[in-house]
Amino acid sequence: MKSIAFFNNKGGVGKTTLLCNVAAYISIYCNKSICVVDADPQCNSTQYLFDNNILDEIYDNEDSFTIYKVIEPLSTGEGYSREITTRRSKRFKVDVIPGDPSLALTEDLLARDWGDARAGEVRGIRTNLVFSDLLSRLVDYDFVFFDVSPSLGAINRSIMLSSDYFVSPVSLDIFSLKAFENIAEWINGWWNDWQNGISNVKAKGKIPDLRYSKPDFIGYVTQQYLAKKDNNGQKRAVQAYEKIRKQIDGIIDKNKLSESLASNEYEIGTVPNLFSLVPMSQSNNAPIFELNAGDGVVGAHFSKVKDSKSIFEKVALSLLRRTTHD
Numbered sequence: 337m338k339s340i341a342f343f344n345n346k347g348g349v350g351k352t353t354l355l356c357n358v359a360a361y362i363s364i365y366c367n368k369s370i371c372v373v374d375a376d377p378q379c380n381s382t383q384y385l386f387d388n389n390i391l392d393e394i395y396d397n398e399d400s401f402t403i404y405k406v407i408e409p410l411s412t413g414e415g416y417s418r419e420i421t422t423r424r425s426k427r428f429k430v431d432v433i434p435g436d437p438s439l440a441l442t443e444d445l446l447a448r449d450w451g452d453a454r455a456g457e458v459r460g461i462r463t464n465l466v467f468s469d470l471l472s473r474l475v476d477y478d479f480v481f482f483d484v485s486p487s488l489g490a491i492n493r494s495i496m497l498s499s500d501y502f503v504s505p506v507s508l509d510i511f512s513l514k515a516f517e518n519i520a521e522w523i524n525g526w527w528n529d530w531q532n533g534i535s536n537v538k539a540k541g542k543i544p545d546l547r548y549s550k551p552d553f554i555g556y557v558t559q560q561y562l563a564k565k566d567n568n569g570q571k572r573a574v575q576a577y578e579k580i581r582k583q584i585d586g587i588i589d590k591n592k593l594s595e596s597l598a599s600n601e602y603e604i605g606t607v608p609n610l611f612s613l614v615p616m617s618q619s620n621n622a623p624i625f626e627l628n629a630g631d632g633v634v635g636a637h638f639s640k641v642k643d644s645k646s647i648f649e650k651v652a653l654s655l656l657r658r659t660t661h662d
Contacts, residue, residue, distance in 0.1 A: 337471070337474065337475045337476070337477050337478060337479065337480060338478070338479050338480075338500050338501065338659045338660070339471055339479070339480045339481075339482065339498065339499045339500045339501070340479065340480070340481055340482070340499060340500065340501045340502065340503055340554075340655075340659065341481075341482040341484055341492075341495055341496055341499040341501070341502040341503070341551065342354065342355040342481060342482065342483055342484065342502070342503050342504075342505065343482075343484050343486075343492065343496070343502050343503070343504060343519075344486060344504045344505055344506060344512075344515055344519075345486055345488060345515040345516075345518045345519050345522075346486060346506075346507070346511050346512055346515040347486040348507070349505045349506055349507045349512075349559050350505050350507075350559035350607065351483065351505045352376075352380040352381050352384055352483055353384075353607075353614060353617075353624075354505045354557055354559065354607060354651070355372070355381065355481055355483050356372070356381055356384050356385060356428060356430075356623070357617075357623050357624055357625070357644075357648050358481075358648060358651055358652050358655060359372055359428065359430050359479075359481050360427075360428040360429060360430060360623040360625075360626070361623070361625065361645075361648045361649060361651075361652040362479065362652050362655075362656065363428070363429040363430050364429050364623075364626075365649070365652075366652065366653075366656065368478040368479060368656075369431075369476070369477045369478045369479070370429075370430040370431070370477060370478065370479050370480075370481060371422060371430065371431045371432070371433065371474050371477045371479070371480045371481070372385065372425075372430050372431070372432045372433070372480075372481050372483065373403065373432075373433045373470070373480060373481065373482050373483070374403060374432065374433065374434055374435030374483050375403055375435065375439065375467075375482050375483060375484050375485075375491065375492075375495055376435055376483050376484055376485040377435065377436070377437050377438075377439045377440040377485060378435070378437075378485065379434070379435030379436065379437065380435075380483070381432070381435060381483040382394075382432065382434045382435040383618075384617075384618055384621065385425040385428050385430070385432050385621060386423070386425060386432070386434075386621060387621050390423070394423070394434050400434070401419070401420070401421040401422075401433070401434075402433070402434045402435065402436035402438075402439075403433055403434065403435055403436050403439050404436035404438040404439050404441075404442070405417055405436075406420070406433070406466060406467070406470050407439070407442040407445070407446075407466055408442075410445065410463055410466060411442065411445050416466065416469040417469075417470075420433070420470065420473040420474070425621075426621075427620075427621060427622040427623065427626060428621075428622070428623055431477070433470075435483075439491065440491075442491065443489055443490050443491055444490075445463065446463060446464060446466075446490035446491055446493070446494055447489070447490035449463035449464060450464055450490055450493070450526075450529075453529075453530065453533045454529045454530075454532065454533045455533065455536065456532075456533050456534070456535070456536025456537045456538065457533075457537075458537060458539065458542045458543060460533070461533065461534070461537070461543060461544070462544055464493070464494045464497060464530075465494075465497070465498065465544055465546045465548060466494060467482075467494050467495050467497070467498035467499075468497070468498040468544075468546035468547050468548055469544070469546055470498075471498055471547065472546060472547070479659075482495050482499060488518060488519075488522045493522075493526050496523065496551050497526075497530065497548050497549075497551075498546075498547065498548060499549075499551045500549065500551060500552065500659070501551055501552050501553070501554045501658075501659060502551045502552075502553055502554070503553075503554060503555060503556070503557065503604065503655070504516070504519070504553070504555075504556040504557075505556070505557050505559050506556045506557070506558055506559065506584065507558070507559050508558055508576075508577040508580045508581055508584075509580065510580065512580070512584060513580065513583055513584060513587060516584060516587045516588060516591070516593070517587055517591065519593070520587070520588075520591030520592075520593050521591075523550065523551070523593075524591075527550045530548075552594060552595050552596055553588070553593040553594040553597070554594070554596065554597065554604075554655070554658040554659065555594075555597065555601070555602050555603060555604040555654075555655075555658060556584070556602060556603060556604065557603075557604045557605055557606070557607060557651055558577075558581070558603065558605075558606045558607070559607050581603070584602075585599055585602055588602055596658075597658075604651055604654045604655060604658070605647070605650045605651035605654055606647075607647055607648070607651065608647070610624060610640070610644055612637070613627065613637065613640055613641065613644060616631060616632055616633070616637075620632070623648075624641065624644045624648070625641060625642075625644045625645035625648055627641050628641075
């Protein structure tokens with residue numbers, strides 16, 4: 337099982353749309369089992385993957401299992417959650433641990449116990465490995481995808497500590513440059529703190545036998561890229577966007593975000609602005625490339641749906657190659 341966090345320190349970059357459609361493509365056309373963990377308190381993935389009837393069923397029932405139930409037992413001194421349950425997204429063909437706005441309430445717990453982890457206290461280490469414990473219950477999947485918020489806070493730190501890889505959806509603008517600088521400084525800082533904390537543990541045998549690592553950056557996917565066409569009808573890059581792309585690559589190199597990629601390998605693919613297909617996909621709780629006449633597709637939309645399948649295929653297959661090389 338490989339775990340991948342879809343993460344950027346900048347919001348509004350199409351993260352949830354990318355994650356859900358790539359997950360669906362890999363499940364439907366690559367025959368891989370996928371679990372999507374909605375770890376963003378805004379719950380955008382959950383809203384995308386399920387219709388309103390299922391959402392009512394989840395959130396009207398206090399006993400429903402959500403991401404909050406993963407951490408809640410730690411806050412009451414009960415240890416890790418004993419039972420993990422998922423729900424199936426009918427049209428995306430993936431299993432899901434639904435999001436929960438209450439997840440935001442656990443930020444203080446993880447932040448407080450991070451101080452203990454840095455000092456080598458087993459309790460703090462155990463708390464911050466809560467998502468590693470979750471992943472240990474999901475080992476029968478081929479992939480676990482984490483949808484996370486843009487925050488550089490305690491929740492995302494624990495998720496990244498537990499993940500094998502992370503992918504960054506980006507918009508080609510000046511703010512993405514700063515976002516990558518922030519991410520690099522943040523990851524390097526807490527990873528050094530974590531290693532120091534582990535080395536300071538006196539009772540090594542009490543450290544939970546769970547996976548953790550500094551996640552490997554395996555590339556970015558450019559979003560909402562408006563390509564121009566030349567006189568022959570061929571798409572060409574917008575010059576300003578290409579300039580920013582090269583600057584982003586330079587920041588990744590400078591900060592050594594990736595241990596496995598060369599400079600010319602950072603881009604996984606490009607997902608252009610798909611305009612009305614995105615809201616149509618959201619309202620029908622269906623992958624963009626699986627939309628049909630029953631969903632409201634008419635006329636020229638059919639060719640756009642077909643094009644979108646090729647777009648997500650390229651991203652999905654590239655992601656598979658980057659995560660199964662070993």
